[in-house]
Structure formats: C-alpha cells, structure tokens
Amino acid sequence: MLKMQAQCLSITDSRSLCNHLVPVPLNLRFFCKLSSPASVATSSQPKPFCKGRWPNKFGISYNQRKRNSISLHLSAAAAVPPPAPPTTELDDEGKGPNPKRLWRRFWKVAAPYWWSDDRVQARLQLAAVFALTLGTTGISVGFSFLGRDFYNALANKDADQFAKQLLYYLGGFAGGIPFFVLRDYARETLSLRWRSWMTSYYMERYLKNRTFYKIQSQSIIDNPDQRIVDDLSSFTGTALSFSLTLFNAAVDLISFSNILYGIYPPLFVVLLVYSIGGTAISVFLGKDLVTLNFLQEKKEADFRYGLVRLRENAESIAFYGGEENELQLLLQRFNSAFENLTQLLISSRNLEFFTNGYRYLIQILPAAVVAPMYFSGKIEFGVINQSVSAFNHILGDFSLIVYQFQAISAFSAVIDRLGEFEDILDSSSKSPSESSEEISLVYSRMNDSPTLEPNGTVLKKKSQKLLDIENLTLQTPTSKATLITDLSLQVNCHEHLLVTGPSGSGKTSLLRALAGLWNTGRGKIQFYIDDVGVAQSSSELEETSMKFSKEVFFLPQRPYMNLGTLSRQLLYPSWAEDVAPALNNLEPPVTLPFLVRGLDSKDASRKPKQPTTDELIKVLEDVRLGYILSRFNGLDSTHEWSSVLSLGEQQRLAFARLLLSKPKLVLLDESTSALDEANEAHLYGLIRAAGITYISIGHRRTLYDYHCNCLHISAADSNTCRPNWSINPINEDTPVNLSKS
Numbered sequence: 001m002l003k004m005q006a007q008c009l010s011i012t013d014s015r016s017l018c019n020h021l022v023p024v025p026l027n028l029r030f031f032c033k034l035s036s037p038a039s040v041a042t043s044s045q046p047k048p049f050c051k052g053r054w055p056n057k058f059g060i061s062y063n064q065r066k067r068n069s070i071s072l073h074l075s076a077a078a079a080v081p082p083p084a085p086p087t088t089e090l091d092d093e094g095k096g097p098n099p100k101r102l103w104r105r106f107w108k109v110a111a112p113y114w115w116s117d118d119r120v121q122a123r124l125q126l127a128a129v130f131a132l133t134l135g136t137t138g139i140s141v142g143f144s145f146l147g148r149d150f151y152n153a154l155a156n157k158d159a160d161q162f163a164k165q166l167l168y169y170l171g172g173f174a175g176g177i178p179f180f181v182l183r184d185y186a187r188e189t190l191s192l193r194w195r196s197w198m199t200s201y202y203m204e205r206y207l208k209n210r211t212f213y214k215i216q217s218q219s220i221i222d223n224p225d226q227r228i229v230d231d232l233s234s235f236t237g238t239a240l241s242f243s244l245t246l247f248n249a250a251v252d253l254i255s256f257s258n259i260l261y262g263i264y265p266p267l268f269v270v271l272l273v274y275s276i277g278g279t280a281i282s283v284f285l286g287k288d289l290v291t292l293n294f295l296q297e298k299k300e301a302d303f304r305y306g307l308v309r310l311r312e313n314a315e316s317i318a319f320y321g322g323e324e325n326e327l328q329l330l331l332q333r334f335n336s337a338f339e340n341l342t343q344l345l346i347s348s349r350n351l352e353f354f355t356n357g358y359r360y361l362i363q364i365l366p367a368a369v370v371a372p373m374y375f376s377g378k379i380e381f382g383v384i385n386q387s388v389s390a391f392n393h394i395l396g397d398f399s400l401i402v403y404q405f406q407a408i409s410a411f412s413a414v415i416d417r418l419g420e421f422e423d424i425l426d427s428s429s430k431s432p433s434e435s436s437e438e439i440s441l442v443y444s445r446m447n448d449s450p451t452l453e454p455n456g457t458v459l460k461k462k463s464q465k466l467l468d469i470e471n472l473t474l475q476t477p478t479s480k481a482t483l484i485t486d487l488s489l490q491v492n493c494h495e496h497l498l499v500t501g502p503s504g505s506g507k508t509s510l511l512r513a514l515a516g517l518w519n520t521g522r523g524k525i526q527f528y529i530d531d532v533g534v535a536q537s538s539s540e541l542e543e544t545s546m547k548f549s550k551e552v553f554f555l556p557q558r559p560y561m562n563l564g565t566l567s568r569q570l571l572y573p574s575w576a577e578d579v580a581p582a583l584n585n586l587e588p589p590v591t592l593p594f595l596v597r598g599l600d601s602k603d604a605s606r607k608p609k610q611p612t613t614d615e616l617i618k619v620l621e622d623v624r625l626g627y628i629l630s631r632f633n634g635l636d637s638t639h640e641w642s643s644v645l646s647l648g649e650q651q652r653l654a655f656a657r658l659l660l661s662k663p664k665l666v667l668l669d670e671s672t673s674a675l676d677e678a679n680e681a682h683l684y685g686l687i688r689a690a691g692i693t694y695i696s697i698g699h700r701r702t703l704y705d706y707h708c709n710c711l712h713i714s715a716a717d718s719n720t721c722r723p724n725w726s727i728n729p730i731n732e733d734t735p736v737n738l739s740k741s
C-alpha cells in the first residue's frame with residue numbers, strides 16, 4: 001500500500017519527503033524495496049539547484065523542465081545512488097575561486113533587488129517561502145516519529161497498532177504534501193520575479209550610456225547576452241534554492257540533532273567526524289571544477305554566437321561560398337567546448353567515486369553504531385530506524401558541500417561572471433573622469449550662440465550655429481593611435497559639409513566622436529540645439545543625448561533594421577512601440593510593473609506627435625519606395641527587413657526615417673553608397689528641401705554638388721603634430737565662415 005501511495009506521488013524535494021517515506025529497516029525485505037540503500041542515500045542528498053538529467057538507475061527520475069522536481073518510482077529501485085548531474089557554468093581566467101571576491105560579487109549582484117521598489121513584495125514572498133520551509137521541516141520531524149512507531153508495530157507483530165500507524169502515515173502524506181508543493185511553487189515564483197527585475201535592471205544599464213557599444217567595440221567581456229539570459233536565470237534560481245537549503249539544513253540540524261543525541265551521543269560524534277572529513281576530501285578532489293565550469297560556459301556561448309553570426313550573415317557567406325570555412329570555425333569552437341567538457345566529466349567522475357562511496361557508507365554506519373544497544377535490549381527496533389533517518393538528515397545538512405560541490409562550483413562561476421558584468425555596468429554609469437585628455441562634448445541652447453560675421457561687426461541671427469569643433473585631436477580608443485590632429489571648424493544652418501579622405505584616415509571616427517561614441521583624445525565639440533540646457537556631466541549628458549538624438553541624426557552606411565513591422569522601421573528610433581495599451585487588455589495582467597517602460601508625463605508631453613499612416617505612406621513614396629507596400633502587404637507586415645530589402649532600398653528607408661524625424665542636423669556616413677546617382681540626387685534634394693543641415697562622408701565626385709564645403713582629412717603622420725586636414729569651399733556662392741582657424 002505504501003508502495004502504491006508512493007508511486008502516485010511526484011514530489012518536489014528529494015530530501016524531505018523521501019526521508020519519511022523510506023525509513024529503512026535493512027533486514028525487512030518488503031521495505032527494502034521502498035527504502036533501498038540507494039533511496040536512503042538519496043533522501044539525505046538534496047539536489048535543489050542542479051541542472052540536467054539524472055540517470056535513472058534507481059527509480060528516481062529528475063524532471064529537467066521543472067528543476068528540483070523528482071518523481072519516485074519505488075518499485076524500480078536499484079542499488080546505485082544517482083550521480084550528481086553534470087553542471088555547466090563558468091568562472092575565472094584560470095585562477096582558483098577566491099572566496100572573498102566571490103562573496104563581494106555575490107552581495108553586489110544579489111542585494112539591489114531586496115532594496116528596490118519591489119522590495120515589499122519581494123520580502124513578503126521570501127518570508128512566505130521561509131515559513132513554508134519551516135513547515136516542511138516540522139512535517140519531516142513528525143514523520144520521523146511516525147516511522148519509528150510504524151516499524152515498532154511491525155517488529156512487534158502488532159497488527160492493530162500497525163493498521164493505526166498506517167492510517168496516521170497516510171493522513172500525514174495528505175496533510176504534508178501540499179506544504180512541499182506550495183513551498184516549491186512559492187520559491188519558483190519568487191525566483192522568476194527576482195529574475196525579471198534583474199533582467200530589466202541589467203538591460204537598462206547595458207543600454208545606458210552606450211555601454212553595449214563600449215563592451216562590443218572594445219571587447220571588454222565575452223557574451224554579455226548570455227550573462228543577461230542564462231546567468232541571471234541561473235543566479236536567481238540557485239541563490240534562492242541555496243539559501244533555502246542552508247536554512248533548511250540549519251533547522252534540520254537543530255531538530256534532528258536532539259533526536260540523534262538523545263538516542264546515542266557517540267553516534268553524533270561519528271557523524272561529525274564523517275561529514276567534516278568528507279567535506280575536506282571533496283573540496284580537494286573538486287578544486288578544478290570551478291574553472292572548468294567557467295570555461296565551459298564561455299566556450300558554449302562562443303559556439304552559439306558563431307551560429308548566430310552564420311544566420312545573420314547568411315547571404316554574404318553564401319555569396320562567398322564560405323561554408324567550408326564556417327564549418328571548420330564552428331567545429332573548432334564546438335571542439336573546444338567538447339574538450340573542456342571532457343575534462344569536466346573526468347573531474348566530476350573522480351569526485352563521484354568519492355561521493356558515491358560516501359553515500360553508500362552512511363546506509364550502514366548508523367545502524368552499525370547503534371546495533372549493539374539493540375542487541376543488548378536497550379533500544380527497540382524502531383529506534384534503529386529513527387536513528388538512521390535522523391543520521392541521514394543531519395549528515396545531509398553537514399554534507400552540503402560534498403553533495404552540492406558541482407552545483408556550488410557552477411554557481412561560483414555564475415557569480416563571478418555576473419560580478420564582472422556588474423563592475424563594468426557600474427563603472428560605465430559613473431561620471432567620466434574630468435581628465436583634460438578627453439574630448440568634451442557639450443550641448444548648448446541654439447540661441448546662446450552669437451556668431452560674428454567674418455568682418456567681426458555684424459551679429460548674425462543667433463540660431464544659425466549648429467556645431468562648433470575646437471582643437472579636436474582624435475585617437476582610437478584602445479591603441480590611442482592619432483587619427484585627426486587639432487581640428488577646428490564650425491557648421492552653421494544650411495552650410496552642408498562634405499568630409500573626404502583616404503580609406504582609414506578617420507572620417508567615420510570623426511562622426512563617432514560627434515555622436516559621443518568615442519572620447520579618446522582632446523578638444524571640444526559643442527552642439528547648439530533647441531530646448532536643451534548645457535550638459536556636461538554623464539547623467540545630464542545621457543538625458544540630453546535623448547533630446548539630442550531628436551535634433552541630430554546619424555545615418556550609417558548599412559542602416560539598422562529592427563525586428564518588427566514596416567511601420568516600426570519607419571518610426572525607428574524616434575518613436576518607440578507603445579505596448580501598454582495591448583497589455584491592459586489582457587486578463588489577468590500578465591506582466592510585472594518593472595517590465596513595462598513608459599514615458600513619464602513630462603516626457604510624453606515633449607514627445608513629438610507620431611506620424612499618421614498616410615504620412616508614413618507618403619514618405620515611402622517620397623523616397624521612391626512606395627512599391628514595397630504592395631510587395632510586402634502593407635505597413636503592418638513583419639519580415640527580416642535586412643534580408644528582404646536591397647542595401648539601396650534600406651538606405652532609402654533610412655532617409656524616410658530621417659524625413660519623418662526632421663532633425664536639425666544629420667551625419668551621413670556614406671549613406672547613399674548603394675544608390676544610383678539619380679536616387680542620390682533625389683534624396684539630397686529631399687533633405688535639403690526639408691531644411692535639414694547635413695554633414696556627409698563620401699568618396700563620390702557627385703556628392704560635391706550637394707555640399708557647400710569640403711573637409712579633407714589625410715592620413716595622420718605619427719612623426720608630426722601638424723594638422724592633417726583642410727577645409728575648402730566647394731561653391732563660390734556659399735558662405736565661407738566654416739573654419740575658425
């Protein structure tokens with residue numbers, strides 16, 4: 001009957017329930033099936049935060065989708081305890097774990113949520129989880145006494161008592177199981193909430209101050225995407241499970257130590273010696289696992305990233321016929337992951353030899369120690385069973401490191417990766433140093449900019465100056481190679497500037513500096529924009545740059561096509577998708593407040609009115625792209641736009657964005673390179689007519705027709721500090737007041 005009951009159950013904690021289901025009198029065949037040595041061993045070895053699938057050698061299956069969910073198939077019990085699952089995760093650059101640094105990083109990553117806006121809800125849920133955990137421990141203790149009386153009745157051949165105890169047992173299951181299920185449900189929900197908050201927190205900082213760009217362009221850390229997706233998920237789940245396991249262990253320790261000590265004090269001493277020795281040996285045997293786990297995570301992420309790049313560049317690779325190269329490269333990456341995993345498995349195997357032996361021995365150790373007392377009649381048979389159960393519980397608590405060594409090593413790797421990420425996000429959000437050796441980027445109000453005529457007497461209309469560059473020396477961020485020396489120029493409204501120069505001379509880099517992406521070098525760049533106060537600090541700069549992006553637009557050579565409909569392509573980046581109304585229609589609400597970003601009312605009032613559908617269609621027609629509406633079923637269709645539109649079409653779409661946003665100034669980096677001359681002339685005509693001032697980079701002669709002045713940058717000479725640029729008017733009729741020097 002017990003067997004039938006147990007087979008019906010799918011429980012979520014290998015430890016608590018198993019311990020009561022299977023108190024093990026080793027000499028009873030019938031119960032040996034239920035409480036085989038393996039089951040006993042397993043019961044005391046919580047696996048609360050392991051990933052992967054356990055080999056089902058002994059009638060316990062592990063549900064990979066629902067972590068920690070274990071189903072018992074007691075009838076199929078075999079004699080081998082489960083090996084700990086293989087773990088993947090990462091750490092160190094070949095160094096061993098450093099507990100102090102690990103703890104500092106753990107705290108830095110874990111703490112912000114519990115002091116965030118969501119702290120009340122978070123703390124309440126955490127309290128509920130701890131209360132339920134306490135409840136489950138209480139139930140475990142109760143089961144230990146039930147088990148004792150149950151086996152006493154059996155040993156005494158007392159049928160009435162046995163039937164009564166059986167009923168108690170069944171009642172205990174009915175009352176106790178909901179606690180175990182609810183505890184796990186509450187823990188998982190809290191973990192998901194925590195993860196959601198952290199995901200939003202990390203993403204915000206990752207996208208702030210262009211940190212994502214710095215990380216990528218300077219190769220600061222590997223695979224930030226994987227840290228946000230996998231590591232955060234793993235961190236929140238594991239941190240919570242691990243804290244609960246520790247709490248559970250502490251409570252268990254107190255509850256069961258009493259029982260065990262009461263039975264036979266020397267048994268307690270045996271337990272201490274056994275568990276401390278076991279911990280020391282497993283730390284010694286598993287010391288390589290942290291590093292191997294760290295590397296494993298990195299190598300798998302590199303392999304996955306290689307596959308993503310293959311997908312993203314499918315057409316170029318297909319044109320080149322580069323399949324063989326790609327295959328070789330991808331296999332190399334996989335091979336590297338494979339070799340590391342092989343090392344990981346070998347280290348795990350060595351550790352497993354020890355931990356399995358450790359688990360086996362405890363099945364007979366407590367019974368062996370108390371058996372003489374039983375033979376001399378000092379204790380009843382049920383007490384042996386109770387001592388085995390209590391011994392297993394306490395040993396499980398004392399042996400957390402032995403049983404969880406691989407999970408702990410994987411967790412350490414996750415902590416280290418997230419801590420490293422956190423440090424970078426932190427340093428990026430701090431104010432830039434006030435070093436004089438940095439380009440300063442300043443935004444000023446347009447009407448604060450008086451401009452003198454060349455003769456110095458006539459004050460022009462204040463709003464004419466758009467950009468002022470003073471003594472700009474630009475260097476590459478990492479190698480600090482000088483690209484442009486001592487550049488000074490001024491751009492006024494409608495004085496379109498063409499930037500030319502040989503390949504690699506630094507034309508795009510100049511735009512990078514203007515956009516604030518690069519700041520290595522010295523000098524000052526000042527923009528004059530409507531409706532903006534002077535901003536010099538990083539936070540002000542961030543806020544100002546949002547407004548700045550509406551006034552100054554940047555068009556790269558290969559336009560970025562986002563994931564979404566055709567209308568979203570046109571509205572990007574000036575108008576973000578408004579998801580709140582759609583979510584409000586859902587019953588019940590399925591999202592958390594911190595996962596919805598909305599503009600505050602102040603910003604919303606500043607937000608320019610979103611163009612209507614007619615305006616979107618018109619602008620497409622203006623850039624001669626009207627035909628794609630019928631080809632792709634209208635504005636609401638979604639496609640992989642960078643694949644289905646030609647580069648020239650994408651460039652025209654980018655001009656459509658520009659015409660909708662109507663900035664004051666646009667920086668064009670070879671933005672018409674894929675277009676025929678007629679289309680190029682047409683687009684320049686459109687933006688000129690829209691009153692937009694532009695600075696273009698380009699090599700084509702035809703571009704001279706649309707610009708007033710030309711800035712020529714020549715290759716920098718490292719042996720001299722002389723300026724490597726010159727400015728000349730292109731057309732005699734245009735104002736000449738570009739260069740201040």
Ligand SMILES: Nc1ncnc2c1ncn2[C@@H]1O[C@H](COP(=O)(O)OP(=O)(O)OP(=O)(O)O)[C@@H](O)[C@H]1O
Nearest residue numbers: 217476477478479502503504505506507508509510
């Ligand atoms: N992230 C980077 N880190 C270091 N150096 C870089 C980086 N990006 C570009 N460079 C270097 O800076 C120099 C100038 O590059 P830039 O892209 O500005 O050239 P360009 O004049 O626009 O060339 P082209 O006409 O070929 O587009 C090049 O030598 C390039 O190798």
